[in-house]
Amino acid sequence: MKTRREFIEASALAAICAGCGAFNIGATRGRRPAPSETLNLAVIGCGPMASGNMGAFMKDPRVRVTHVCDPIAESSYHGYNAKTPLGRDVFKRRVDKFYKTTATKSVADFREVLADPSVDAVQITTGDYWHAIMGVEAMKAGKHVYCQKPMTLGVSEGWAMIAASKASGVTFQVGSQQRSAPEFRQAAEIIRNGLLGECRSCTIGLCYAHNDGCKQNYTRDCTPSPVPAWFNPKDSMWDLYQGPAEHWENNAYIPAIHAPVCWRWSSRMGNGSIADWGAHHFDILQWALGTELSGPVAIENVKTDIRDPNVVNRYLDQAKTYQFDIVYADGFRAHVGDLETIGFNGLKFHGTKGDLFVTRGKIVLPEALKSWKESDLKGSDVHLYHNVHANGCHEMDFTDAVYEGRQPACPVEIGHRSATICHLANIAARLGRTSLKWNPKAERVVGDEAANAKLVVKHHNGWSI
Ligand SMILES: NC(=O)c1ccc[n+]([C@@H]2O[C@H](COP(=O)([O-])OP(=O)(O)OC[C@H]3O[C@@H](n4cnc5c(N)ncnc54)[C@H](O)[C@@H]3O)[C@@H](O)[C@H]2O)c1
Numbered sequence: 334m335k336t337r338r339e340f341i342e343a344s345a346l347a348a349i350c351a352g353c354g355a356f357n358i359g360a361t362r363g364r365r366p367a368p369s370e371t372l373n374l375a376v377i378g379c380g381p382m383a384s385g386n387m388g389a390f391m392k393d394p395r396v397r398v399t400h401v402c403d404p405i406a407e408s409s410y411h412g413y414n415a416k417t418p419l420g421r422d423v424f425k426r427r428v429d430k431f432y433k434t435t436a437t438k439s440v441a442d443f444r445e446v447l448a449d450p451s452v453d454a455v456q457i458t459t460g461d462y463w464h465a466i467m468g469v470e471a472m473k474a475g476k477h478v479y480c481q482k483p484m485t486l487g488v489s490e491g492w493a494m495i496a497a498s499k500a501s502g503v504t505f506q507v508g509s510q511q512r513s514a515p516e517f518r519q520a521a522e523i524i525r526n527g528l529l530g531e532c533r534s535c536t537i538g539l540c541y542a543h544n545d546g547c548k549q550n551y552t553r554d555c556t557p558s559p560v561p562a563w564f565n566p567k568d569s570m571w572d573l574y575q576g577p578a579e580h581w582e583n584n585a586y587i588p589a590i591h592a593p594v595c596w597r598w599s600s601r602m603g604n605g606s607i608a609d610w611g612a613h614h615f616d617i618l619q620w621a622l623g624t625e626l627s628g629p630v631a632i633e634n635v636k637t638d639i640r641d642p643n644v645v646n647r648y649l650d651q652a653k654t655y656q657f658d659i660v661y662a663d664g665f666r667a668h669v670g671d672l673e674t675i676g677f678n679g680l681k682f683h684g685t686k687g688d689l690f691v692t693r694g695k696i697v698l699p700e701a702l703k704s705w706k707e708s709d710l711k712g713s714d715v716h717l718y719h720n721v722h723a724n725g726c727h728e729m730d731f732t733d734a735v736y737e738g739r740q741p742a743c744p745v746e747i748g749h750r751s752a753t754i755c756h757l758a759n760i761a762a763r764l765g766r767t768s769l770k771w772n773p774k775a776e777r778v779v780g781d782e783a784a785n786a787k788l789v790v791k792h793h794n795g796w797s798i
Contacts (some may be wrong), residue, residue, distance in 0.1 A: 363453070365736065371451050372396045375400035375452045375454070376402065380458060380593050380594065383456065389729070393728070396732055397432070399438060399452065402441070402445075404574045405420040408563035446696075454478065461602065463482065466577055466796055468480050472498060473497060483748075484748035489790050495749055507511060507745065509613055509747075512743050519691075525623060525715040527583055528702060533664065534682075537679075538666050539611055541606045551595050555588070559589070575794065590649060604755055605652060625751070628773035629659045629662075631658075632757045633660055634767065634768070636655065636657070652671075655669075685767040686701040687701055745771055760788075764787070
């Protein structure tokens with residue numbers, strides 16, 4: 334009899350569809366609308382990223398946004414500028430106006446959404462600390478899931494999500510939308526097909542160096558404060574917002590980590606900028622290397638300021654500056670650092686034919702490849718998933734996959750592996766290790782039980798998977 338992990342790995346490997354990035358799945362419990370039917374979508378988490386994803390779904394005539402859900406009805410202290418009114422009632426007004434209706438359901442508790450049989454799919458756009466619990470519950474309820482990246486708060490959550498995905502057979506897309514953009518596909522195809530010559534290394538710069546690094550207006554005030562009115566403390570919205578994240582003493586509201594968006598800067602709710610952007614760029618790294626269903630064998634040369642009292646405190650406990658190497662079994666090494674240290678946001682692959690740089694909306698090829706076009710690829714070359722929609726719409730790839738009964742460009746197994754690299758780097762930083770050896774098959778840190786203990790996410794306040 335197979336262990337659970339062996340079962341998961343066997344299933345993930347069996348699902349690989351060579352070269353095209355599509356994963357075929359069998360019978361499903363989730364409702365798959367016929368081509369003439371609409372896909373009813375509920376938006377869970379009504380913040381700035383939700384706004385972008387929902388906007389893309391609303392443009393798709395196959396999709397109808399029927400529910401918007403957030404414990405916050407409306408907060409003016411929202412958006413990436415801390416000034417945009419957001420929350421479920423703001424979203425409801427927008428959706429109602431778009432469809433010329435008053436029928437969009439505005440719901441505070443996501444469990445009500447999942448219990449509604451009219452909902453076919455959910456968009457999970459909450460902070461990272463909620464993704465796994467909501468994702469698993471949604472899959473158990475037979476809903477297709479578009480879940481934002483990083484898919485998890487820790488490695489064990491990925492195991493649970495993979496198991497739920499396999500058991501339910503629903504379509505699950507991780508919101509790593511770079512995979513649907515042509516510049517990242519071209520970069521990955523060039524590396525996969527050896528067109529950069531011998532390519533043994535890469536440099537990766539990650540954007541947003543802490544909550545004061547992205548010019549947001551959010552406070553860094555860590556004084557325990559009264560819970561703001563937008564959480565409506567009387568009807569437990571404050572508890573529903575925090576969900577499985579460990580409370581501070583007396584269930585205090587700490588402005589610098591509890592205001593919307595700011596959950597990123599507390600390890601109880603997020604994984605800092607290493608995961609915020611690492612989930613994107615490591616996803617592309619693994620795509621280019623063809624390691625998206627396994628991973629590296631070590632994280633080395635870890636250097637961060639995570640123990641510097643001038644940078645972190647017990648609330649804001651994420652690294653601001655960091656460097657580390659991601660090392661693969663064949664010796665390939667990706668050197669990673671924050672934006673200030675590296676000097677760019679994106680990936681630069683170093684090959685014997687020159688450097689290839691890719692970031693959002695831009696790819697810079699070396700002289701030797703200046704005239705290269707994707708159409709130059711031969712039938713026998715590796716052709717990667719190609720999003721066929723205008724502007725590489727990742728959301729539409731999800732909808733295609735729901736209708737076609739398949740997995741989309743970034744299924745749960747891939748999202749798990751990209752997030753795992755972020756988690757390993759954060760674990761090494763937190764434990765003060767300069768390196769960790771990783772067994773990607775067994776998904777264990779080699780010879781470091783303290784690090785292995787940190788693979789497991791502890792959920793609080795009665796929440797569990
Ligand atoms: N793909 C990308 O490029 C990209 C960009 C930005 C953010 N993201 C991801 O999107 C997600 C959301 O990020 P954000 O910056 O919009 O965060 P945010 O904090 O502004 O928004 C999250 C929303 O979820 C709500 N929420 C909290 N608990 C909830 C619950 N129990 N039920 C329903 N809603 C709940 C919050 O009230 C908030 O409105 C994160 O996972 C983030 O990493 C992805």
